[in-house]
Amino acid sequence: xxxxxxxxxxxxxxxxxxxDRLRKSIQRIKEKNKKYWEKIGKPEPGDIKSLxxxxxxPFLTKDDLRKNYPFGLACGEQCEFVRFxxxxxxxxxxxxxxYTPNDVEQWGEIMARCLASxxxxxxxxxxxxxxxxLFNGGFGFHYGAEKIGCFVxxxxxxxxxxxxxxxxxxxxxxxxxxxxxxxxxxxxxKEEGFDFKETNLRVGIFGAETWSExxxxxxxxxxxxxxxDIIGMTETGGVGLGIDCKAHNGIHVWxxxxxxxxxxxxxxxxxxxxxxxxxxxxxxxxxxxxxxxYRTRDITKVLSRERCDCGRTHVRLERIKGRTDDxxxxxxxxxxxxxxxxxxxxxxxxxxxxxxxxxxxEGKDVVxxxxxxxxxxxxxxxxxEEEIYSLLGLHIKVTxxxxxxxxxxxxxxxxxxxxx
Amino acid sequence: xxxxxxxxxxxxxxxxxxxDRLRKSIQRIKEKNKKYWEKIGKPEPGDIKSLxxxxxxPFLTKDDLRKNYPFGLACGEQCEFVRFxxxxxxxxxxxxxxYTPNDVEQWGEIMARCLASxxxxxxxxxxxxxxxxLFNGGFGFHYGAEKIGCFVxxxxxxxxxxxxxxxxxxxxxxxxxxxxxxxxxxxxxKEEGFDFKETNLRVGIFGAETWSExxxxxxxxxxxxxxxDIIGMTETGGVGLGIDCKAHNGIHVWxxxxxxxxxxxxxxxxxxxxxxxxxxxxxxxxxxxxxxxYRTRDITKVLSRERCDCGRTHVRLERIKGRTDDxxxxxxxxxxxxxxxxxxxxxxxxxxxxxxxxxxxEGKDVVxxxxxxxxxxxxxxxxxEEEIYSLLGLHIKVTxxxxxxxxxxxxxxxxxxxxx
Numbered sequence: 001x002x003x004x005x006x007x008x009x010x011x012x013x014x015x016x017x018x019x020d021r022l023r024k025s026i027q028r029i030k031e032k033n034k035k036y037w038e039k040i041g042k043p044e045p046g047d048i049k050s051l052x053x054x055x056x057x058p059f060l061t062k063d064d065l066r067k068n069y070p071f072g073l074a075c076g077e078q079c080e081f082v083r084f085x086x087x088x089x090x091x092x093x094x095x096x097x098x099y100t101p102n103d104v105e106q107w108g109e110i111m112a113r114c115l116a117s118x119x120x121x122x123x124x125x126x127x128x129x130x131x132x133x134l135f136n137g138g139f140g141f142h143y144g145a146e147k148i149g150c151f152v153x154x155x156x157x158x159x160x161x162x163x164x165x166x167x168x169x170x171x172x173x174x175x176x177x178x179x180x181x182x183x184x185x186x187x188x189x190k191e192e193g194f195d196f197k198e199t200n201l202r203v204g205i206f207g208a209e210t211w212s213e214x215x216x217x218x219x220x221x222x223x224x225x226x227x228x229d230i231i232g233m234t235e236t237g238g239v240g241l242g243i244d245c246k247a248h249n250g251i252h253v254w255x256x257x258x259x260x261x262x263x264x265x266x267x268x269x270x271x272x273x274x275x276x277x278x279x280x281x282x283x284x285x286x287x288x289x290x291x292x293x294y295r296t297r298d299i300t301k302v303l304s305r306e307r308c309d310c311g312r313t314h315v316r317l318e319r320i321k322g323r324t325d326d327x328x329x330x331x332x333x334x335x336x337x338x339x340x341x342x343x344x345x346x347x348x349x350x351x352x353x354x355x356x357x358x359x360x361x362e363g364k365d366v367v368x369x370x371x372x373x374x375x376x377x378x379x380x381x382x383x384x385e386e387e388i389y390s391l392l393g394l395h396i397k398v399t400x401x402x403x404x405x406x407x408x409x410x411x412x413x414x415x416x417x418x419x420x
Numbered sequence: 421x422x423x424x425x426x427x428x429x430x431x432x433x434x435x436x437x438x439x440d441r442l443r444k445s446i447q448r449i450k451e452k453n454k455k456y457w458e459k460i461g462k463p464e465p466g467d468i469k470s471l472x473x474x475x476x477x478p479f480l481t482k483d484d485l486r487k488n489y490p491f492g493l494a495c496g497e498q499c500e501f502v503r504f505x506x507x508x509x510x511x512x513x514x515x516x517x518x519y520t521p522n523d524v525e526q527w528g529e530i531m532a533r534c535l536a537s538x539x540x541x542x543x544x545x546x547x548x549x550x551x552x553x554l555f556n557g558g559f560g561f562h563y564g565a566e567k568i569g570c571f572v573x574x575x576x577x578x579x580x581x582x583x584x585x586x587x588x589x590x591x592x593x594x595x596x597x598x599x600x601x602x603x604x605x606x607x608x609x610k611e612e613g614f615d616f617k618e619t620n621l622r623v624g625i626f627g628a629e630t631w632s633e634x635x636x637x638x639x640x641x642x643x644x645x646x647x648x649d650i651i652g653m654t655e656t657g658g659v660g661l662g663i664d665c666k667a668h669n670g671i672h673v674w675x676x677x678x679x680x681x682x683x684x685x686x687x688x689x690x691x692x693x694x695x696x697x698x699x700x701x702x703x704x705x706x707x708x709x710x711x712x713x714y715r716t717r718d719i720t721k722v723l724s725r726e727r728c729d730c731g732r733t734h735v736r737l738e739r740i741k742g743r744t745d746d747x748x749x750x751x752x753x754x755x756x757x758x759x760x761x762x763x764x765x766x767x768x769x770x771x772x773x774x775x776x777x778x779x780x781x782e783g784k785d786v787v788x789x790x791x792x793x794x795x796x797x798x799x800x801x802x803x804x805e806e807e808i809y810s811l812l813g814l815h816i817k818v819t820x821x822x823x824x825x826x827x828x829x830x831x832x833x834x835x836x837x838x839x840x
Contacts, residue, residue, distance in 0.1 A: 070589050078591065079543050082565070083572040101569070123499050132552030132559075133576035139552075145502070149521070152503040156553035169490050171498065 002116040002148065003109070006256055007312045011305060014313060015051055017256050021284035023048055029290055032075035039064075040292050054259065054282060055270050060294045062095065065235060070096040074289055081288055085136040087234040097136075097234050098288035104143065106285050107237055110254050111144025114243040117252065117310075118174065118203050118228040122149035125170055125200070129177040130208070131157045131411075136238030137208060141176045144240065150174075157181075158410045160188045167199045174203035175225075179211035180413035182219045183352045187408075196223045205230050207239060209412055210322050212338045214345030218352055229319050235294055237286050242317065247309040250316025251300075257285045260315060261293070262301055265324045273302040278324055279317070297324040299336070326416060328358055330365045333394045337415050340369055343387045349373050349380060353406045359419035368397045372406055422536040422568065423529070426676055427732045431725060434733060435471060437676050441704035443468055449710055452495035459484075459493075460712050474679065474702060475690050480714045482515065485655060490516040494708055501708055505556040507654040517556075517654050518708035524563065526705050527657055530674050531564025534663040537672065537730075538594065538623050538648040542569035545590055545620070549597040550628070551577045551831075556658030557628060561596045564660065570594075577601075578830045580608045587619045594623035595645075599631035600833035602639045603772045607828075616643045625650050627659060629832055630742050632758045634765030638772055649739050655714055657706050662737065667729040670736025677705045680735060681713070682721055685744045693722040698744055699737070717744040719756070746836060748778055750785045753814045757835050760789055763807045769793050769800065773826045779839035788817045792826055 001007045009017070023045035030037045030045070037043075040057055047053070065073065074081070081098040088094065099107070120126065126145050130137025138156060145152045153170050155163060163185060166172060175182075182204060189196060204223060207230035211219075220227050231251055232241035242253035253260050259282040262271045271277045279298040283291045303316045322336030337356055344350050351372040358367045369388065373380065381400045388396050407414070421427050429437070443465035450457045450465070457463075460477055467473070485493065494501070501518040508514065519527070540546065546565050550557025558576060565572045573590050575583060583605060586592060595602075602624060609616060624643060627650035631639075640647050651671055652661035662673035673680050679702040682691045691697045699718040703711045723736045742756030757776055764770050771792040778787045789808065793800065801820045808816045827834070 078545070078571055081571050082569060083574055084590075085574070104566075125498070133574050139574070146524075149502060151498055151501050154503055154505070154553050154559070170504075 001311070002112045004311075007113060007254075007314065008307075009256070009313055011313060014255055018259055018284060019048070019051055021256070022051070022054065022259065022282065025282075025284055025286075025290045025292070028075050028287065029292070033073065036073045036075065051259065054261070054293065057293050059263075059268060059280065060291055062235070062295070062297070065095040065289075066093040069093050071098060074098050076100060076288060084288075085139070085234055085238055086134040088135065095234050097237060099237070100287040103237060103286055103288050106257065107140060107240060108143035108147045110240040110257055111140050112147035113254060114205070114228075114230055114240050115141075115144045115148050115150070115174075117243050117245045117312075118205050119226075119246060120148060120150055120174055120203065124148075124150040124173045124203075125153065126150050127153040127155060127163065127166060127170070127172040127175045129155060129157055129163065129175060129181055130239075136232075136234055137176075137178065140232070140239035141205075160184055161192070164189060164192065164194050167196075167201055171200045173200050174205065175201060176205045176230075178412055179206040179209040179215070179229075180409070182206065182223060183413075184408060184410075186219070186222045186352075196225075201225055203228065205243070207231055210320055210326075210336075210338050212341040212345060213319075214342045215352060218345055231298075231320060233296065235289075235291060235296070236281050236283060237289075241281070242314075244319070245308060245310040245312060249308065250303040251319060252308065252312050252314045252316055255314045258283055260302070260317065263295075265299075271301075273305065276301040276318075276321070279320075298322075299324060299327075328356070328367070328416070330358065330367045330394060330396075333392050335392050335394075339391060340388065341415075343384060343391065344369075344371055347380065347384070349375055349377070350384075351403060353408065353413075354415065355406055355417055356415060357417045357419070367394075368399055370399045370401060370406060372401050372403055374403055376400060376402070421731070422532045424731075427533060427674075427734065428727075429676070429733055431733060434675055438679055438704060439468070439471055441676075442471070442474065442679065442702065445702075445704055445706075445710045445712070448495050448707065449712070453493065456493045456495065471679065474681070474713065477713050479683075479688060479700065480711055482655070482715070482717070485515040485709075486513040489513050491518060494518050495710055496520060496708060504708075505559065505654055505658055506554040508555065515654050517657060519657070520707040523657060523706055523708050526677065527560060527660060528563035528567045530677060531560050531660040532567035533674060534625070534648075534650055534660050535561075535564045535568050535570070535594075537663050537665045537732075538625050539646075539666060540568060540570055540594055540623065544568075544570040544593045544623075545573065546570050547573040547575060547583065547586060547590070547592040547595045549575060549577055549583065549595060549601055550659075556652075556654055557596075557598065560652070560659035561625075580604055581612070584609060584612065584614050587616075587621055591620045593620050594625065595621060596625045596650075598832055599626040599629040599635070599649075600829070602626065602643060603833075604828060604830075606639070606642045606772075616645075621645055623648065625663070627651055630740055630746075630756075630758050632761045632765060633739075634762045635772060638765055651718075651737075651740060653716065655709075655711060655716070656701050656703060657709075661701070662734075664739070665728060665730040665732060669728065670723040671739060672728065672732050672734045672736055675734045678703055680722070680737065683715075685717075685719075691721075693725065696721040696738075696741070699740075718742075719744060719747075748776070748787070748836070750778065750787045750814060750816075753812050755812050755814075759811060760808065761835075763804065763811065764789075764791055767800065767804070769795055769797070770804075771823060773828065773833075774835070775826055775837055776835060777837045777839070787814075788819060790819045790821060790826060792821050792823055794823055796820060796822070 027045045084098045128141045132138030204227040230243040232239040242251045261280040262277040265278040355370045447465045548561045552558030624647040650663040652659040662671045681700040682697040685698040719741045775790045
């Protein structure tokens with residue numbers, strides 16, 4: 001562990017720290033940004049008697065952050081900040097998160113905990129494949145790696161042939177990336193006759209996209225590695241909000257820095273542990289952009305608040321199942337792309353690239369699942385249709401294509417294509 | 421100044437520090453890499469009685485570094501290093517420079533001095549446009565900015581429209597980039613009706629390419645900024661080897677970290693101050709890859725070792741004129757692309773993009789200069805031919821193209837195209 005004492009705190013003490021830090025966060029908002037303070041109902045820090053009072057605060061949404069581009073909800077003057085990271089903004093105005101020096105420090109700390117959770121030490125060689133720049137991925141791993149002192153291969157995204165060469169040249173032991181990137185590495189490695197077994201690669205840390213258990217097993221098998229699912233987003237201060245540990249029984253969220261709630265996405269009601277709903281995050285130590293009850297749109301549930309086999313006491317969430325806004329509704333049936341992925345990935349003869357195409361034709365819902373295989377086997381195609389039907393009770397057309405016919409992306413994979 | 425005491429040391433003390441550090445550097449090579457130590461003649465640190473003894477060491481060349489990819493000349497085990505940066509390798513095997521934690525610290529320190537030389541403080545907003553990753557540019561500015569505590573816009577290369585938007589959104593006061601990138605900014609700004617005067621931009625820090633005085637004046641005029649010429653390369657530990665100060669009378673090289681010599685590129689003989697030759701760099705504080713007499717191929721001369729108007733005592737070099745390997749030889753006449761650039765840039769009606777095409781047809785040297793202008797003026801074209809002839813005594817064909825006909829590059833500009 002990177003910080004054994006903090007990562008194994010008793011729950012009672014952890015919650016006392018949370019309450020104290022929540023009050024400080026409210027105090028900061030009150031002092032630094034009157035508009036933000038008014039938006040959350042002008043609370044006095046002393047008003048908060050227990051963590052339970054948090055549920056009385058209004059939610060903060062992605063739209064709130066977008067409408068306040070760039071610094072409308074920032075707490076502090078620009079000269080108090082040292083950098084910012086930004087969401088890609090492909091679906092609208094981007095979200096900007098400004099960092100104070102303490103925020104950079106906090107980020108490095110939680111990322112170092114994540115890397116240590118995945119078993120990394122100063123002896124490791126970490127190949128960082130997310131982009132460095134406005135996207136938070138590259139710099140998140142950078143700051144964490146600086147704290148644990150491992151050797152960094154700062155290659156960034158793409159250049160897959162060079163990535164494979166570097167795995168050997170620099171004896172890489174761990175690779176970080178967005179969750180669909182290992183598929184690209186595996187694909188190119190096959191084409192090039194590159195054998196992952198001949199490398200020192202042992203660990204993969206992937207995130208920024210939803211990836212199913214089946215996908216995970218595929219990556220682990222093909223690359224001969226143990227994988228770790230890391231979560232976090234621009235709004236929460238970047239990658240590093242949480243990660244699973246070697247026990248792999250849930251994603252630990254660093255509760256001395258964040259409070260998580262699970263709410264009903266329809267009513268906003270807080271759900272009890274074990275029930276699935278939308279993840280809501282409150283930051284406790286972020287200065288530039290403290291969040292009070294931010295609706296992440298990620299669907300998960302609390303698995304446990306008990307001590308984990310790894311010794312950590314911080315809450316464990318189920319791996320993210322999908323996002324409220326990538327839930328698909330076809331002929332009244334709701335499902336997540338990940339559910340389709342799980343079916344597809346059970347068939348080793350189907351390649352791990354797929355697309356779900358949804359839209360309306362003459363007012364009627366239309367949906368199609370496109371898969372790739374080296375075998376153009378009609379029986380296989382029909383079997384997938386049947387399996388989808390037995391899971392969802394929905395007839396979905398499955399189209400079988402040849403290897404390489406579904407476009408690859410160097411960034412996040414495009415799994416769902418919508419038309420109307 | 422970032423480190424007033426160190427940047428204004430008396431020469432005698434500066435040279436005593438150099439001698440002491442040179443011995444330590446030799447000691448490190450002896451302890452950490454026997455092959456490297458043998459290559460430089462197995463010197464004992466105590467053998468070096470004065471800085472003058474340096475001239476007895478053999479040169480280190482780019483080929484030496486390439487042949488030792490990745491860690492053949494590295495001093496230390498890979499687990500002592502925390503990262504590396506790498507030359508682009510477009511012209512052969514790349515050069516890898518590994519960094520110890522102290523090297524990262526050293527880099528941050530010299531880059532912070534460079535940023536302070538350009539007048540930056542924690543109040544500034546620095547837009548970093550070089551790439552973050554294997555290329556050293558982005559991370560160099562990143563580490564320097566962290567030390568001075570200014571606000572960083574970590575945008576990286578390209579996305580010129582977004583660059584212009586950010587200049588306004590984040591009230592950018594200083595921009596860092598490779599020397600041809602401001603041309604692209606100016607071009608797109610014109611197309612978009614973007615006025616640099618409406619921004620807070622005050623300073624431009626450019627390097628990684630040779631840029632003439634005329635080009636500099638063009639950029640300063642068009643963008644309404646003061647520019648600073650920063651030097652450094654992968655081999656020396658990245659950008660930050662030196663920069664000019666507000667007095668703009670030469671590039672200060674940080675002599676407590678580096679020794680510079682100017683040598684005759686043909687004979688290797690050390691040249692007296694004031695004579696033009698090839699820059700040779702010896703590092704004094706780099707641990708991962710200490711350099712002893714590295715031939716940079718850059719052409720320059722020592723302008724002064726006296727105290728500068730800015731108060732700094734560190735040696736001043738003339739701005740880099742070109743590189744030994746980009747010197748062109750046509751019909752027995754030698755010249756640098758920068759000399760052509762100076763002629764072109766004197767004519768405001770010629771756009772700042774140009775190309776020099778050189779090669780052989782049937783064994784005979786052929787050279788052509790391609791320029792762009794909105795005016796297709798035959799008189800202008802002939803005038804450039806005449807001016808080149810009066811400078812070089814060489815008839816060179818000049819071709820006039822329309823705006824946009826010469827390809828733009830998001831990376832280093834392609835000024836010389838060779839064929840054979």
